[in-house]
Amino acid sequence: MRLFIAEKPSLGRAIAAVLAKPHRKQDGCIYSADGDCVTWCVGHLLEQAEPQHYDPAFKKWSLEHLPIVPENWQLMPKAKTKKQLAVIKSLLREADSVVHAGDPDREGQLLVDQVLAYLGVKGERAASVQRLLISDLNPPAVRQALTQLRSNREFIPLSTSALARSRADWLYGINMTRAYTLQGRKVGYDGVLSVGRVQTPVLGLVVKRDAEIEHFVSHPFYQVEALLEPIGVADEDAGKRFSASWQPSEACRPYQDEQGRVISKPLAENVCSRIEGQQGVVKAVDKRLKKYNAPLPFNLSALQIEASKRFAMTAQQVLEHCQQLYERYQLITYPRSDSRHLPVAQHAMAPRVCASLAENISELAQELTAVDYSRRSRAWNDSKVDAHHAIIPTEKRMAVASLSEPLQQLYLLISRFYLAQFYPPYQYNETAVRVEIAGGMFVAKAKQLVDVGFKRVLPDRRQQQDSFLPPLVVGQSCLCRTAKLLEKQTEPPKPYDDATLLAAMTGIARHVSSAEVRKILKDTDGLGTEATRAGIIELLFRRKFLRRAAKTITATAAGRGLVASLPESATTADMTAQWEASLNAISERQIRYGCFMQPLQQSLYPLIAEAQAVLPEALKGLPVEKGGGGKKRRRSTGGGRGSTAAKARAGRR
Incomplete structure (x- = not known):
């Protein structure tokens, strides 16, 4: 039996749909007529163990315990998905071969790899696992992907990079959050002071912008x-x-x-x-x-920025709506992409995609008459496409007018940017x-x-x-x-909104002073990833470090107080730049896992000592806003995938 392990049920059903029929559905899996079986994770089935699993004494937050650095990392089955993990474990016993069908990104690679390792897939069996990369859930695209299976070993560096990122975020987030929360209690602030490698520099951007506006003197x-x-x-x-x-x-x-x-x-x-x-x-x-070529098709961040400007959608709303367009309706390709380019082989699909657009969107009918399919824009570039490509419409045909207005708006926007590739400058x-x-x-x-x-x-x-x-x-x-x-008269800078804050995160190089750090950041994805940026922003709102008034995003008193209490290295992008450079080097086989993790672990000791040496006076006397993370709330960590899972993963970042 060949066993496909998809990341989500929707992807599992899409794979099963193109396998031999009739199908036999069982709890947590689908068998095809020729004996193949498709099962799935439900986002992350495993999560990093909590500190108290390493030592019961760590359940109580204490400065004496810090830094907490596990010697042997442990994963724990998530309580809500233990049943599905057991299904996969049982199916692995029956399987002759395994196909990894996680989402085509760094997190998707690690998610299924961790399940396989946890369930004992090792040695030659692990070496024989194949990788299936799917960016379009429509049957023709899935069938095509099934003809292009690759060895999962090709993606070991990508998985190792994701593992290093996950563990590093745990180490930094757990230790810094506990250290500053405990220090905050000494000055009477009773909330959780969540500190993360990405979330805190994002908060730092907003606090700095607010200060610039507050102290601005017009001339x-x-x-x-x-x-x-x-x-x-x-x-x-x-x-x-x-x-x-x-x-x-x-x-x-x-x-x-x-x-x-x-x-x-x-x-x-x-x-x-x-x-x-x-x-x-x-x-x-x-x-x-003067000639200007069409803008490239969207990656997720570019789409979130454009949709915020046009439709006043938040980053999280765009992500959730796109997940529906991809998983439920199969109208667009994989939405969590960080690429704005397309594989050259997909150029031949353009007439079929555009024929579907003509049927789906009546207002595009006139524009479609002028499409030049012989034109190949700079979007088609194999050298800039690996696991996933830009977000584009699929060949799916359906009555788009029946969708909600936000879904229609996003689908039309994605479609127009795709069509623009076939027009002259x-x-x-x-x-x-x-x-x-x-x-x-x-x-x-x-x-x-x-x-x-x-x-x-x-x-x-x-x-x-x-x-x-x-x-x-x-x-x-x-x-x-x-x-x-x-x-x-000179005018102050404008407060951030979703579009400009996302743009600052993706173009973070413009916000650092060091030329060396700017170069590193230009070569990386900025602050966060396509899949996590929306969740990171939402996390800061949930922690009551940010507030929203209409479209404007500003920092709360607690957010300003936290940034004022932290060392500058925690509130700027410089450390993240160094991390991202190392993580990219791991994914490109340039350095090993230990070369990144060992210096990081050593850096925790002076960071904790610095936290203990200074009381966060800027937080003195500040009340904890309702829902802002008092003592009874869990500190911000988490795992998982999907519309709510990205928020959870962002907790440690």
Whole structure:
């Protein structure tokens, strides 16, 4: 018997659907007519053992016990899913061969690998396990995937990397959370001070932004606009005036702020008085055709950011809705993807996918008539696709109008970004003219649309409005009719919302000062993973460290107090950057597991000593908000997969 072990029941049913019929359903599995069997996990069947399982004394939180570092790591069956674990154990006894069908990501790889190891699959039997990677639950895609089984041994580094991440998050989260919670009690704060490798730097981002807004002092800055009229133009062009903006020279640098804005009103007034009524000379005329290719299809973070901007959806709502579109309706491919590219082989599927879109979404019918299937955008790139690819619509046909509005919105958005790959670039002509007046340089620009291109299917993406300049040539004279002084005020940064906080997490390199750390972060996925970012944000809300007002996200007093009490290394992305670099190196066979874990374990001792040396005075006198994690609440850890499981996994991060 060949035994398939899927990550979830929905995936198990999709695999069984393409196996020989008739089927025989039993508790926790499905047998096919030819004797193959499909079973499944229900998210994580196993979880990291709690500290008290290593030593009963650890049940009581005490600084004397810290740091807690297990010598032999233990996994425990989850109480709610013990029955399904027993089903898999029984089926493994019958199986001649095993196919690992976890979700196509790091966590999915580890999830099933841990079950196999826990149930005693070792040696030659473990070496013979095959890996099935499925990103589309529709039968044609599942059948295709079954023809492309790979050895599960290929994915050992990926699984080892996920294991190291899981254990490291446990070590850091358990020890730092206990240390600071106990210190908090000494100053009267009775809540759980959850500290994690990812969640705390995310909180640090929000606290820092709030502080910047609170302490922001607005100041005026000045711009100069010149209204110019060409001299000696043809009669039909006579009187055609245009505006040009002053470009401060290097000599003006002492009168500018860090963003290059002129903050000296007398300087700007002097420029106005010097140029008004004066003749200038055109120094340069630069005409260029600008082309912009279609944006790539979505990964999860990009989709969450776009949906937040367009539909005011939270990151968690997008993830949950996408899980429905994938698992229940099979309308999109695997949603927890971190890739925005597609395998080249999938290009041939485009006519079938688009035919389904034409039937599913009536409003796309007109756009589909202009699709060019011979066009292959930069999205199709095998070198940037491994276990999973970008989120795209599938060939499934159904009455999409029957879905809830959020599901329709996301499906249409994903579909439009897919269709955009078969449209030409958005193109416009841009003319830039540089005019020198009384020793100062002024620039005017004009743009004219050439081809709307992919924006035909993304009509709400901002398009350039046509603007014009009179025909000008180098050396031509222009008269400055008037000079206008524009006084403006600097504005504080905007508070975070779901879209901008997610963008900050994925582009965290922009928020660190070290060039070395920035490089590491640019080469990694940022803070968190596609599957965990929404859960991490939600965790901070549940812990009452963040609050939401309409779309705005700000830190609570407890959140600010926690960040103020922690060492800077815990509230910035630098440590996460180093971790991610090492974890990626493990997945790429560049370093071993121990090279990452041993230094981490040693680093816990000075971290705990630092926590014990300082009382978190910033939390003194703060009440614990209702639901914010008092003493009776479990500290934030967890395991599991799925819409609620990602939140649980985020607890240690």
